[in-house]
Amino acid sequence: MPAPSVTINLSALNALPPLPVSVPLADKLARASEVCAAVRDATSGHGVAVAFTGGKDSSIVLSLWLSLWRETLGYQPSSSKPLTLSPLAISIDTGLKFPQVTALRDKLCADWGVRLVLARPDVDLAAYPVARDKLSCCRDLKIRPLGRALRARNVGVLLSGLRRDEAPSRALRPYAEWRGETEDMPAHWQVNPILDWTEMDVWAHITGEGLPCCELYSEGYRSLGCMPCTKPAGAGVSERAGRDQEKERQLDVLKGLGYF
Numbered sequence: 023m024p025a026p027s028v029t030i031n032l033s034a035l036n037a038l039p040p041l042p043v044s045v046p047l048a049d050k051l052a053r054a055s056e057v058c059a060a061v062r063d064a065t066s067g068h069g070v071a072v073a074f075t076g077g078k079d080s081s082i083v084l085s086l087w088l089s090l091w092r093e094t095l096g097y098q099p100s101s102s103k104p105l106t107l108s109p110l111a112i113s114i115d116t117g118l119k120f121p122q123v124t125a126l127r128d129k130l131c132a133d134w135g136v137r138l139v140l141a142r143p144d145v146d147l148a149a150y151p152v153a154r155d156k157l158s159c160c161r162d163l164k165i166r167p168l169g170r171a172l173r174a175r176n177v178g179v180l181l182s183g184l185r186r187d188e189a190p191s192r193a194l195r196p197y198a199e200w201r202g203e204t205e206d207m208p209a210h211w212q213v214n215p216i217l218d219w220t221e222m223d224v225w226a227h228i229t230g231e232g233l234p235c236c237e238l239y240s241e242g243y244r245s246l247g248c249m250p251c252t253k254p255a256g257a258g259v260s261e262r263a264g265r266d267q268e269k270e271r272q273l274d275v276l277k278g279l280g281y282f
Contacts, residue, residue: 054215071110075127077123079219081234081235082228116143118163172208178209179211187261189270199212204279
């Protein structure tokens with residue numbers, strides 16, 4: 023598979039006006055498909071990966087990207103088809119993920135015929151001060167492993183399940199973000215197809231399409247991260263209220279380091 027060109031320009035996606043919250047889900051789904059199609063047209067599917075966590079949002083993005091492969095890139099899962107020809111998902115596996123999440127992640131990729139790459143940290147977790155310094159922890163366990171995986175697979179476009187309504191710091195994020203090269207990350211485009219969706223939209227789509235989802239959501243969790251930094255968050259609070267709030271306050275700093 024040829025390496026992607028960093029000269030690919032997806033900035034035209036940002037000429038699309040953001041969709042209001044009140045727009046029907048069908049329109050938001052059409053926009054998400056349009057964004058994915060633009061990535062397909064610019065790359066022919068080469069050098070593209072889905073940042074797949076096993077959570078609800080990235081499962082939707084993976085299903086949308088897989089649909090494009092099936093419909094317009096001629097892909098059908100097959101035991102005889104070389105795995106290198108299948109859609110690529112990269113999952114940051116810190117070693118601290120909920121086992122229910124990783125089990126669903128692995129099963130979905132196997133069932134859907136998706137090539138799964140696990141981006142793992144090169145630290146000894148038994149000796150590492152997990153979650154003590156949130157920025158250092160996220161950089162060592164998430165950002166650096168992701169950067170290595172992108173470089174090793176020549177990924178020039180990373181599709182994420184990021185949504186504007188998840189956090190105030192994400193409210194103005196665009197569909198396509200050019201991420202320049204840093205010490206930890208190669209230059210690449212981050213593309214956010216379901217940026218306009220709300221949490222309710224996500225669940226309506228999952229229910230309507232019968233997409234599998236992790237059982238932890240039925241136990242009070244609304245956003246799933248690493249076990250030490252995630253707890254249930256009930257109704258009446260923000261979706262990411264169950265995430266470590268010290269880390270949440272530093273999302274902009276983490277973004278500058280290469281975080282979603």
